[in-house]
Amino acid sequence: MVPAGTALPDRNPGVDAWAALDERERRFAARLQESFAAFLEHTDAQIGRLVDFLDEIGATDNTIIIVMSDNGASQEGGARGVLDEMKFFQGIEQDLDEAIERLDDVGGPESHSNYPWGWSMAGNTPLKRYKQNTHGGGVRSPLVVQWPKGIDARGDICGAFGHAIDITPTLLDVLGVDAPTVVNGLAQQPMHGASLRHTFTDPIDGLGRTTQYFEMFGHRGLYHDGWKAVAHHEAGAALDDDVWELYHLASDYSECHDLAASEPERTRHMVERWWAEAGRHDVLPLDDRPVWQLSRPALRGSPTGRSRYVYRPPVSHLPIDVCPPHGPRGFTIVATIDVPETGNETDGALLNRGSGNGGYAMFVLGGHLVFDLNRFHHHTQVRSPRPLPAGRVRVGASVHDTGAGLGVVTISIDDLAVASAELGPLMRTLSSLGMDIGRANAPVCSDYVAPFIYPGVIRELVFEIAPTAVPTRADVEHVARVEMGVQ
Structure with missing residues (x-):
């Protein structure tokens, strides 16, 4: 050849x-x-x-x-x-x-x-x-x-x-x-x-x-x-x-x-x-800044042009291009679920973003609400002290920026905080593999295996991103590097 x-x-x-x-x-x-x-x-x-x-x-x-x-x-x-x-x-x-x-x-x-x-x-x-x-x-x-x-x-x-x-x-x-x-x-x-x-x-x-x-x-x-x-x-x-x-x-x-x-x-x-x-062929004007070419502001109505996302399962796998783009900022996940009656199977993924190489997940294990953050194989996990009650329940996980790029996560049941943990540095992106709701096609941690389908009913899952200032150059450069890697 x-x-x-x-x-x-x-x-x-x-x-x-x-x-x-x-x-x-x-x-x-x-x-x-x-x-x-x-x-x-x-x-x-x-x-x-x-x-x-x-x-x-x-x-x-x-x-x-x-x-x-x-x-x-x-x-x-x-x-x-x-x-x-x-x-x-x-x-x-x-x-x-x-x-x-x-x-x-x-x-x-x-x-x-x-x-x-x-x-x-x-x-x-x-x-x-x-x-x-x-x-x-x-x-x-x-x-x-x-x-x-x-x-x-x-x-x-x-x-x-x-x-x-x-x-x-x-x-x-x-x-x-x-x-x-x-x-x-x-x-x-x-x-x-x-x-x-x-x-x-x-x-x-x-x-x-x-x-x-x-x-x-x-x-x-x-x-x-x-x-x-x-x-x-x-x-x-x-x-x-x-x-x-x-x-x-x-x-x-x-x-x-x-x-x-x-x-x-x-x-x-x-x-x-x-x-x-x-x-x-519309190549001009030339721009040699990949960070800006790949990080233009989201257009009105585009999947990433908002701060609040509402999902009502069943929902297909969400690729990274349409996932909430929270970056190194705080975010809140609140799910309204129907927990099976006592004695029935209760365990499953509510949200799983990323994979075993990096990401985070909110799931039910042994009847308890769990949030796991996987920072490149280093895990921080927080677990509710008591099992979830049967019936309609609101469960949540809130990640807050405590300053200097560090974070803390708090999980809640029916809007009452039940446990929290320090997360360490907040990463701009932990994975390019997207997100699943109600299942885990690529488990974030070893506590469960795919597909880990939630056996109850997820009525609604709301994902909200904390307000942020104008993105820094580091934020924009990071998005560009990730985009080039996804190609």
């Missing part, structure tokens, strides 16, 4: 040689990559199960299967890698001694890990840089298409340029369906991609269009007629000071031979074309 004679670029900035790592760093890095390899093998096996089923029902020949990646290998694991990813997104450095102690957790439900830059670079070899960047390591990804009835080739490699925006036009072309110009009375934006269908019969032929821009967080790139201009951007630096590089991809797959100095006119035309494409 990589052309013969392709040059190998230098290591990406910040990546040490394997021999330069100490024993702990090597053990941790090796286990993280082993876990990634295992998950990749698992994914391959599941795709195989799907293909076997299609064979079994005789649908393989006329089924289009597309396997692709959304971007190059991730750089969000940092220089060492991370065991609990949300720690990294809050600027908490991975403790290597802890990582070695928990090495066997990697790849299991007690970890939320990401490999270090070195393995990310290896995964992108021979391409430069990573996801988020516009060099090859960020934007050049595999695409495998199988359609026995419509593609005669078997195992051939197509060298034509294609982009993710070409997938939908390709499928519409195959189906003979035109993209709608109006939906529900609203004019639709035209599709920017082009069909790849002609490459199914002529894999050497290129696209009808030969130009594609790239941009992310100020990093820019342009593909045009086999050439690529690309600029790596340092956040906060003047965009006009970025250095544009020029590569002839037809002969320089790995973008190793910068021709900008020897081809100044071509470089200038490519940069001018990038600005034209950026203007045509």
Whole structure:
């Protein structure tokens, strides 16, 4: 797949040689990559199960299967890698001694890990840089298409340029369906991609269009007629000071031979074309502040544009994008429930947010109301001294900011405080895995197992976020880091 004679670029900035790592760093890095390899093998096996089923029902020949990646290998694991990813997104450095102690957790439900830059670079070899960047390591990804009835080739490699925006036009072309110009009375934006269908019969032929821009967080790139201009951007630096590089991809797959100095006119035309494409496709104005791009104020009516949330189960799993965004602030959870009569099963989750790697939960265990905060495997738990009475009951948990970023939680029964505990530092985010009400698909603590469905009735659950001042820069930067990690 990589052309013969392709040059190998230098290591990406910040990546040490394997021999330069100490024993702990090597053990941790090796286990993280082993876990990634295992998950990749698992994914391959599941795709195989799907293909076997299609064979079994005789649908393989006329089924289009597309396997692709959304971007190059991730750089969000940092220089060492991370065991609990949300720690990294809050600027908490991975403790290597802890990582070695928990090495066997990697790849299991007690970890939320990401490999270090070195393995990310290896995964992108021979391409430069990573996801988020516009060099090859960020934007050049595999695409495998199988359609026995419509593609005669078997195992051939197509060298034509294609982009993710070409997938939908390709499928519409195959189906003979035109993209709608109006939906529900609203004019639709035209599709920017082009069909790849002609490459199914002529894999050497290129696209009808030969130009594609790239941009992310100020990093820019342009593909045009086999050439690529690309600029790596340092956040906060003047965009006009970025250095544009020029590569002839037809002969320089790995973008190793910068021709900008020897081809100044071509470089200038490519940069001018990038600005034209950026203007045509609503890329402008440029903003190299990911913290602001990913943390714009919530629009009126959006799920996160409020401070009070009312849920009336049954409610499906809530992804993080629609969960109450309380950050490192106080919040209150109050549930109105019908507790089963004495002698019946009473235990179950009322609310479970996060997983065993971090989060919090309010649940009933042994008939008692319990609140558990899991701060990266360090638990604070508070429990009511007496069991809940049968019948209609209001139960709650209130987290208050006591100052200096510290918190305390108080649980209540019928609006009467019954127990409290100090929580320590309030975290901006403990998990990116969302929230369940009335069940726990990913238990926050080991006191119960999934799905831990509450056997009584949850009439209503109200989640209220304490008032806050204007978000600090740290708040906004944190949200951006989490958003990039969720991608």
